Amino acid sequence: MKEKLTTEWIESLPKINGSFSKIQQDARNFLSEELLPQKSSEGWRLSNLSRLRDVFKLPINTTKNSIQIFLNSEDIVKADISNETIERINDDDVIKYLSDNNLINQSSNFLATLNNAINNNLIALKLKSKEIQSLEIVIPNSKKELSTSRVILIVEEGASLEILEVIKGSEFSAHSHLIDIFIEGDSTVNHGLLAVGESSSKLLTTISIRQKEKSNYSLTCFQEGWSLSRIEQYVNQLDGNASTQINGLQVSNNQNQLATHSLIRFDGPGGNLNQIQKSISDDQSHSIFSGSIEVPKIAQKTQASQLSKNLILSSQAKVDTSPQLKIVADDVKCNHGATISQLEKEEIFYLQSRGIDKKRANNLILNGFCKDILNLLPCNLEKWSYLSKYLNPIN
Amino acid sequence: MTQNSAVSQILEKSYEYGFLTEIESEKIPKGINESVIKLISAKKKEPKFLLDFRLKAYSKWKNMKEPKWADLGYPDINYQDIIYYSAPKDIDKKNSLDEVDPEILKTFDKLGIPLNEQKRLSNVAVDAVFDSVSVATTFKEKLAEDGVIFCSISEAVQKYPEIIKKYLGKVVPINDNFFAALNSAVFSDGSFVLIPKGVTCPMELSSYFRINSGDTGQFERTLIIAEEKSSVSYLEGCTAPMFDTNTLHAAVVELIALDDASIKYSTVQNWYSGDKNGIGGIYNFVTKRGLCKGKRSKISWSQVETGSSITWKYPSCILKGDSSIGEFYSVALTNNKQIADTGTKMLHIGKNTKSTIISKGISAGHSKNSYRGLVHIGSESSGAKNYSQCDSLLIGDNAEANTYPYIHSQRMNASIEHEASTSKISEDQLFYLKSRGISSEEAVSMMVSGFCRDVFNKLPMEFASEADSLLELKLEGTIG
Numbered sequence: 001m002k003e004k005l006t007t008e009w010i011e012s013l014p015k016i017n018g019s020f021s022k023i024q025q026d027a028r029n030f031l032s033e034e035l036l037p038q039k040s041s042e043g044w045r046l047s048n049l050s051r052l053r054d055v056f057k058l059p060i061n062t063t064k065n066s067i068q069i070f071l072n073s074e075d076i077v078k079a080d081i082s083n084e085t086i087e088r089i090n091d092d093d094v095i096k097y098l099s100d101n102n103l104i105n106q107s108s109n110f111l112a113t114l115n116n117a118i119n120n121n122l123i124a125l126k127l128k129s130k131e132i133q134s135l136e137i138v139i140p141n142s143k144k145e146l147s148t149s150r151v152i153l154i155v156e157e158g159a160s161l162e163i164l165e166v167i168k169g170s171e172f173s174a175h176s177h178l179i180d181i182f183i184e185g186d187s188t189v190n191h192g193l194l195a196v197g198e199s200s201s202k203l204l205t206t207i208s209i210r211q212k213e214k215s216n217y218s219l220t221c222f223q224e225g226w227s228l229s230r231i232e233q234y235v236n237q238l239d240g241n242a243s244t245q246i247n248g249l250q251v252s253n254n255q256n257q258l259a260t261h262s263l264i265r266f267d268g269p270g271g272n273l274n275q276i277q278k279s280i281s282d283d284q285s286h287s288i289f290s291g292s293i294e295v296p297k298i299a300q301k302t303q304a305s306q307l308s309k310n311l312i313l314s315s316q317a318k319v320d321t322s323p324q325l326k327i328v329a330d331d332v333k334c335n336h337g338a339t340i341s342q343l344e345k346e347e348i349f350y351l352q353s354r355g356i357d358k359k360r361a362n363n364l365i366l367n368g369f370c371k372d373i374l375n376l377l378p379c380n381l382e383k384w385s386y387l388s389k390y391l392n393p394i395n
Numbered sequence: 396m397t398q399n400s401a402v403s404q405i406l407e408k409s410y411e412y413g414f415l416t417e418i419e420s421e422k423i424p425k426g427i428n429e430s431v432i433k434l435i436s437a438k439k440k441e442p443k444f445l446l447d448f449r450l451k452a453y454s455k456w457k458n459m460k461e462p463k464w465a466d467l468g469y470p471d472i473n474y475q476d477i478i479y480y481s482a483p484k485d486i487d488k489k490n491s492l493d494e495v496d497p498e499i500l501k502t503f504d505k506l507g508i509p510l511n512e513q514k515r516l517s518n519v520a521v522d523a524v525f526d527s528v529s530v531a532t533t534f535k536e537k538l539a540e541d542g543v544i545f546c547s548i549s550e551a552v553q554k555y556p557e558i559i560k561k562y563l564g565k566v567v568p569i570n571d572n573f574f575a576a577l578n579s580a581v582f583s584d585g586s587f588v589l590i591p592k593g594v595t596c597p598m599e600l601s602s603y604f605r606i607n608s609g610d611t612g613q614f615e616r617t618l619i620i621a622e623e624k625s626s627v628s629y630l631e632g633c634t635a636p637m638f639d640t641n642t643l644h645a646a647v648v649e650l651i652a653l654d655d656a657s658i659k660y661s662t663v664q665n666w667y668s669g670d671k672n673g674i675g676g677i678y679n680f681v682t683k684r685g686l687c688k689g690k691r692s693k694i695s696w697s698q699v700e701t702g703s704s705i706t707w708k709y710p711s712c713i714l715k716g717d718s719s720i721g722e723f724y725s726v727a728l729t730n731n732k733q734i735a736d737t738g739t740k741m742l743h744i745g746k747n748t749k750s751t752i753i754s755k756g757i758s759a760g761h762s763k764n765s766y767r768g769l770v771h772i773g774s775e776s777s778g779a780k781n782y783s784q785c786d787s788l789l790i791g792d793n794a795e796a797n798t799y800p801y802i803h804s805q806r807m808n809a810s811i812e813h814e815a816s817t818s819k820i821s822e823d824q825l826f827y828l829k830s831r832g833i834s835s836e837e838a839v840s841m842m843v844s845g846f847c848r849d850v851f852n853k854l855p856m857e858f859a860s861e862a863d864s865l866l867e868l869k870l871e872g873t874i875g
Binding site for chain 2: 019042089117180297310312313314315316317319320321322323324325326327329330331332333334335336337338339340341
């Protein structure tokens with residue numbers, strides 16, 4: 001399957017003008033020259049590539065300005081608000097930021113390049129307030145189309161921010177989404193991503209985070225129900241001495257294939273990372289986690305831990321997990337762990353012996369397994385009703 | 396008898412497990428092509444099936460590409476510049492130990508290698524007491540009483556062609572990987588072991604003698620078969636440093652365990668690792684795989700890897716028989732510019748199969764030490780269990796420790812646990828030991844030894860006692 005994207009497809013893409021046209025053209029040139037991801041490449045070895053190819057059979061959703069953003073529940077895109085808390089950044093400043101802080105090597109990263117090539121919805125914001133602000137970002141969705149979106153956030157020194165991104169998939173829809181967050185020193189970002197798909201929907205997402213010294217970043221990622229979903233997380237502690245928490249939960253059923261690929265790199269000493277990735281796989285679904293932690297020589301006194309916990313609920317479900325450490329600095333404490341199992345028989349028996357029937361016992365345990373992660377989402381979950389089945393064990 | 400005296404006794408008599416294979420001392424031209432392979436096969440008077448095996452492997456190898464995924468960064472190997480059939484080399488015999496490099500002798504002393512051994516290892520002519528041929532006969536007789544076959548693979552090809560035909564290349568197919576295909580085409584010699592039904596091999600079998608015997612171990616091939624209810628422990632290599640001018644070593648080891656059989660395969664590898672700047676040294680690219688074919692069979696790999704400039708090997712277990720067990724215990728130590736990329740694959744196919752992986756990596760100097768492993772639970776493997784633990788210890792801030800575990804499960808009632816940690820030697824512990832008058836170097840070596848204890852406990856006694864001093868020696872000069 002050595003295929004390229006066809007020239008016709010690339011040429012049919014809507015063109016943009018202005019500062020981003022060069023980035024877009026470079027990315028398109030790259031796509032027209034390079035092959036699509038191959039099984040032989042390590043990062044795509046386990047992916048269902050025929051489903052990936054289906055993404056490129058869809059027409060592009062050309063609706064402009066369809067990203068909805070609410071600051072403390074106020075729609076700031078429609079109202080075009082700029083005040084002491086938040087301001088829109090002009091394209092030239094955005095380009096400068098991107099070129100100064102390029103974490104993802106765009107020449108080798110397929111998802112980011114794809115987004116650069118096809119994106120026609122971009123919003124860039126700067127957050128300045130010292131009080132906790134809450135930002136809700138709703139990503140556009142369209143049936144039988146490939147929707148694209150890119151969000152760039154610059155969180156200024158001392159700011160404190162909660163972000164909830166919501167991506168919903170509908171039948172035969174596909175998404176290409178890229179979010180960049182630059183976190184300046186002494187600021188705190190609590191980032192949640194809810195990605196809920198339907199049977200044939202597909203999601204390709206890149207999360208790219210750059211953290212300065214003394215910043216705190218926490219990501220909680222929930223994905224469920226996509227026919228193909230791939231979330232790539234890149235976190236770079238630019239000068240170390242920052243704190244990062246990453247939590248993830250993947251719930252797959254039917255023939256879903258859900259994947260999380262993360263790369264956390266410490267480019268300075270004294271960094272801290274705590275990562276927990278969980279999955280529940282039912283029916284014939286396939287859950288993938290590949291996590292990499294890089295600790296170069298400069299990153300002494302780094303403490304990093306990574307844990308992958310996986311439950312298999314059906315005899316036809318599959319789990320692949322690969323937590324990886326690359327360490328050169330010697331004065332570090334790093335560990336990782338992984339488990340794959342079904343529900344513990346002892347735990348179910350314990351609950352049953354207390355008069356709880358088997359089905360409810362199962363639900364209770366699954367619920368606890370999920371809640372560990374879901375409770376960390378920075379939002380009032382009741383609003384997103386489809387999570388209720390994980391939050392409400394009695395049903 | 397104390398453990399030490401028992402060990403030294405065993406060490407003294409380590410010769411008795413040797414044998415000598417006579418190879419004509421003719422040379423063939425450099426390079427590899429069909430006629431070279433036909434020539435090798437003809438010189439070894441091999442039956443047609445083996446020539447076909449070699450030729451098939453060669454035709455597969457020609458179309459294969461050298462794997463690059465491990466990112467080992469070694470210069471390209473010129474495969475046409477290797478002599479694929481080397482009869483014993485005519486090395487100038489030295490007259491006494493005085494002519495040997497004093498550095499080497501110092502190393503031998505530290506390892507506690509007996510004087511006669513030292514002479515033999517450093518190529519000093521040895522006296523008649525160590526006439527291996529006569530000793531070989533004694534131990535062969537003893538093994539023959541139990542029906543154990545232990546001989547060189549060339550000899551086995553002549554004597555037991557049916558068995559070789561049945562098993563050779565069955566665990567590691569000829570086109571398994573680039574280096575296995577090359578080995579299948581040109582393998583020179585190696586060991587063959589067959590333990591008949593119900594027999595527990597009366598002694599530990601060792602390739603110790605063979606590897607040192609001057610004929611090259613460059614393309615070794617080992618095949619061990621344990622029939623129903625039999626058991627064997629096989630030792631490969633030795634702690635003494637091995638000097639060899641061949642850069643590439645591509646060995647293949649195949650183990651087959653039938654119902655209720657058990658094979659324990661232990662390796663101590665201390666090939667020449669190059670100098671401090673990483674010049675010279677051996678590329679040790681080995682394919683080792685065991686097939687637990689029968690029910691309740693067991694294969695256990697244990698290894699201490701300290702040598703070679705690049706070590707690239709993954710001793711694996713295919714757990715096909717129900718309730719079969721696979722084990723992997725490894726210590727890999729790298730120093731200076733060495734690279735070790737090692738680990739294991741546990742492929743769970745049968746029901747209720749179990750595997751244990753314990754890997755300890757120690758990186759010092761500018762070296763790079765990676766654990767790379769796969770645990771695969773197939774869809775039929777209900778009740779499978781795996782436990783993995785990989786720990787890394789970093790000494791100095793220029794060494795690299797990587798962990799790449801791959802875990803794949805297709806079975807709901809299987810359980811897999813993996814844990815890994817990386818850290819440096821704790822300052823507190825070091826301080827504690829130093830405050831009791833122990834030098835830094837000694838303290839570090841004590842801690843390293845403790846770090847590796849889980850694995851050393853699994854080594855046969857002969858190796859275990861030497862392993863500590865071997866690591867100590869290898870770490871010399873890394874502290875302070």
